[in-house]
Amino acid sequence: MPSPQSADRPAAEPPERGQVDALISQTRRLRGGIDAVRREAVASAEASDDPRLHWQRALCELAAHHADDLGEQLGQLRAGLPTSRRAGAGSGTTASAGAGGGTSVSAGARGGTAARGAGTATRVAEDDRAGGDGDGLTAGNGPTTPGRVGSAEWNLLTDEVAWTDELFALFGRRPEDGALTLDELPSTLLEEDTGLLTTMVTDCLVDGKPIDGEFRIVRGDDGAVRTVHMMGEPVLDADGCTSSMWAVLRDVSDLRRFRQEVHETRDSAHRRRDAARTEHRLAVELQEAVLPPWRGSLRLPQSFPAGPEAPGGGVLDLAGHYLPSSTSSLIGGDWFDAMELPGGRTLLTVGGLTGRGVAATSTMAMLLGAVRGMAVSGAEPGPLMGWLNHLLESSAQPALGSAVCCRYEPASGTLLWSQAGHPAPLLFRDGAGRALRPPEGVLLGAMTDAAYAQTEERLLPGDVLLLHTEGLADRAGARRLLELAPRFAMADTAQDCLRAVLEEFGDKEREDDACVLIARIGS
Structure with a gap:
């Protein structure tokens, strides 16, 4: 050319x-x-x-x-x-x-x-x-x-x-x-x-x-x-x-x-990232709205007079903490809660749901609201778990959940509790620790008309009760939790006990969210 x-x-x-x-x-x-x-x-x-x-x-x-x-x-x-x-x-x-x-x-x-x-x-x-x-x-x-x-x-x-x-x-x-x-x-x-x-x-x-x-x-x-x-x-x-x-x-x-x-996948990534940020923000706001507003220690019941007739001195020293997953930016459906009930009793509960994001946190908010309402009305932990199971099973957003629910009576030092496929509370006394023997109970939402048993445990002044979700520790981790008994025996407050738990487990790489709630019986 x-x-x-x-x-x-x-x-x-x-x-x-x-x-x-x-x-x-x-x-x-x-x-x-x-x-x-x-x-x-x-x-x-x-x-x-x-x-x-x-x-x-x-x-x-x-x-x-x-x-x-x-x-x-x-x-x-x-x-x-x-x-x-x-x-x-x-x-x-x-x-x-x-x-x-x-x-x-x-x-x-x-x-x-x-x-x-x-x-x-x-x-x-x-x-x-x-x-x-x-x-x-x-x-x-x-x-x-x-x-x-x-x-x-x-x-x-x-x-x-x-x-x-x-x-x-x-x-x-x-x-x-x-x-x-x-x-x-x-x-x-x-x-x-x-x-x-x-x-x-x-x-x-x-x-x-x-x-x-x-x-x-x-x-x-x-x-x-x-x-x-x-x-x-x-x-x-x-x-x-x-x-x-x-x-x-x-x-x-x-x-x-x-x-x-390139443009389409980049735009899709941006949209998904923006959607994930929005969902994360909504889930965090919803979680913060329903979980206990207190940080650090809380003393309950606040209105019960201390005296010799109350083995626990009438007071529970409480501390709780939420640990997010290290592998996901989405919030899960774990919760912990403590509130004063009529008559000076105290409700203690922890639990978790399958799933992540707004769907999980909204269902968690629904369940936690139901727990509070039924506990205030006088429902005992066993029947309360049965109603929660029915509520979760019939929910528009089906999910599975595990939970433990305790009601503490300060006048007698009695802990009445029930569980639904959840790790049992750990009791620390005199420098030693053990897991409480759990009553029967299946996962929430897993079976229609499931029955949930309940059992009692006598608590003494100086005892430390630790409730946690599965994300905090597996079976091997539970043994490591029990090994914290000497530190708990030397602790003056529930917050000191919580600090020991976080030093041991706070930096752990975890796939799931986790919650821990510690109650120290006043002496």
Whole structure:
């Protein structure tokens, strides 16, 4: 194909072959590194529905696409001037925007044709690298899929049109059918894009502006719609008049698809992140609204007079704490609670629900409200658990839960308690600890009309009662809790006991949320 003599610069000299070979080798190494990262990204994305992983995969595909494009262009540059197929005289290209989307030219074209030489190949490679919109081909080996990058020249003096083989393949057109003139080119475009092409070509031929734009074509062989990026310039004769126009056309359909995937997965990740932040905030606010408002120690019952008739001195020293999961940003459905009941009694309860987020915390708020209401009405722990089971089973948001509910009578020092598939309270006395023997009780929501037994335990002044959810400690952790008995014996307050628990378990990596409630019997 004739080498264009640019309107603003002479044709570039081709680079030395050794320099191109070095660039091709570097591109191959880069492509190998991208492949390694892409394989890992693909595996991670296929194993998860996290939009961030799919976004990373799309970015890897986009990077590989650019590396392939660079390899193809360097391969073409090393191969030298591409073979052109010429058609005879066209349809009389004249200079103005013709009707019906055709493009005609009348720019006073006259003068000789542009000098031939290797500059065309250099210009094509140079502009391809600058455009950065090529398609995925193997670095340094030339095109493996025909028709993705092609070039053309339309001679306004002789009406000759020169297309490379790749351009014929790009348009899905047979070389024997001849190259398309500028008047015929719009017939291959989608109707809504013909005006854009007409404007670009007219600006190039009449005003000498470079072409740089995209349009969609319908391929002639298979009818597929492809997005094509076109870059070109007018070529001036010795008198400064337009004698021809050259252009490089690239199929960027896959690139646009990759970019769209990147944008969509990024936007999806942002939406999911914003939704997660909103849900987290709502769950935290709901949790803070229903869990005990006190921090540190609380002394209950506050109105019961201390005296020798009250073995516990009439006072429970309380401390509680909520520990969030270290592996999830969503709040779970765990709770702890302590409140004064009529007659000087005290309610102690801890529990947890399956699930996370607003659904779990809202169900937790419903259950905790029910526990408080039934306890105030005088319900004992066993029947109370049965009603909670029925409430959770018939809830619009089914879930499973575990809980322990205790009612402490300070006048007699009696602890009446029941449990539903929950770790038993731990009792510490005289420097030793043990788990209370639990009464029968299944998980809340697991069985219709389940019955829950209750049992009594006599508490003495100086005793420490520890209630916790499963997230704080498993069976091995429960043994470690019991080993804190000597520290509890030396503690002066429930807050001191809680501090010892947090020193032992607070920094632990935990998958679930956890709650702990400590009651120290006054002496």
